[in-house]
Amino acid sequence: MAYFRNLGSRLKEMLELFKKDQRLLILINADPDALASAMALKRILYRKVQTVAIAHVNDISRPDNLAMIKLLRIPLFKLTPPLAAQYDRFALVDSQPHHHPDFEKHQFSVILDHHPLPKDKPAQADYLEINPDYGATSSLLTEYLYNLNIRPGKLLATALVYGIKTDTQSFERKFNDVDVRAFRYLTKFYNPLLLQKIVRSEFRKEWIKYFSLAFRKIKLLGHGSSIFMGKVESPDILVILADFFSRVHNISWGMVSGIHEDSLVVIFRGDGLRKDMGKMASQMFGDLGPAGGHKQMARAEIPLDKIDRQHAQQFILQRLAELNARKRTRGKQSAGNGFPISGDKESAERKTLP
Structure with a gap:
């Protein structure tokens, strides 16, 4: 070979x-x-x-x-x-x-x-x-x-x-x-x-303040989390934070977002088991700007002229709620056709176990 x-x-x-x-x-x-x-x-x-x-x-x-x-x-x-x-x-x-x-x-x-x-x-x-x-x-x-x-x-x-x-x-x-x-x-x-x-060159000293802010702003959403950081000096800060919080026990996916220059940037991280981060990013924001990635990591950038800057955090959570609502609707339709109510592979497998 x-x-x-x-x-x-x-x-x-x-x-x-x-x-x-x-x-x-x-x-x-x-x-x-x-x-x-x-x-x-x-x-x-x-x-x-x-x-x-x-x-x-x-x-x-x-x-x-x-x-x-x-x-x-x-x-x-x-x-x-x-x-x-x-x-x-x-x-x-x-x-x-x-x-x-x-x-x-x-x-x-x-x-x-x-x-x-x-x-x-x-x-x-x-x-x-x-x-x-x-x-x-x-x-x-x-x-x-x-x-x-x-x-x-x-x-x-x-x-x-x-x-x-x-x-x-x-x-x-x-x-x-x-x-x-x-x-x-x-x-x-x-x-x-x-x-x-x-x-070993991972963090800047001036970024330490963002960790403190992120701990105060984190919103837990079942097995997930969302953190809106407001205005940041670089999207790289969001990536660092997303990688850090992806290590928290019993949180299988998360979003860290912030405003940089003329865009709302959202960084997605996950374990690849419960949710596909690339699909999640695309489904939430693909109609507004570049959005996508892998199962475990993804990114979206939305121009600020397409959203209300003053309510960016609410906008993200609303998009997440709409995505979950669409999934529930599809699940009910599938259940009516005799298919598992969840598109989740793991859920489907559980339903077929003796």
Whole structure:
């Protein structure tokens, strides 16, 4: 059995898309998996085009991301119209066009991702691989490097290891054999001390106040929770808090929300058992802006001009109530047809037990 898939013909197809006089810009919503994947794609294509660069659409403030960029020497630009105008080809990694309004403005030569592919928003590119079975896009790019006989340097290998580690939550979230093999392969080349320094850069001192505020604002909703933080200096604070409160015993899902600039940002976390966070985000807010993700983690961003800013917390809870009401209605209809009253797989299985 081969260590990885044989991608010879597929990779040839991708490489033949580019010419030496072209300028390529790789777009990302910067997080560890996206940063590592962009580094890998840049390594693959830098000799195929005149120049290749990486641009991010989000503000980067999480300490681990900043440490990763600094220690692994990742050159980055903030995406702006003047910057984009300097390039004639575009690639997207660890995201899909519908994930961010700035992505939707571009036509992509390459899209590589591992997030779920919604049927109503299909991604389009000259070369496309979206594989939701993978725990991290970094694993996919490791396959590409391996097939091209490109040995990752110490900094790139460390980035890819961290990308896999974060998106699989050290193999506690969804992963498959490819993620394990990629991780094992990369550890031959990475720098464990650099990785350790990045992993330990999690919080800023000035963020401590948000933890105190979150404890006062948390609303318990059965096995779930909701925290509205008001105005925050960065959406990354919401992510940190959502990850923290997902560890509370007997809370299987939660939302942490806040207002940043012109958007209401909602971060979803769950155990993947009772609720699918990606579906929940899409069903609650998909009609208003980018919303979706995985079973255990998701995100929604709603422009403030589409809601009443003064009642943002009530708006979130109202949307949750409406979603639950729709599910109860469907459950009653299913029960009338002789099906289990819950769409929950676990409930259905309980009803069939002797």
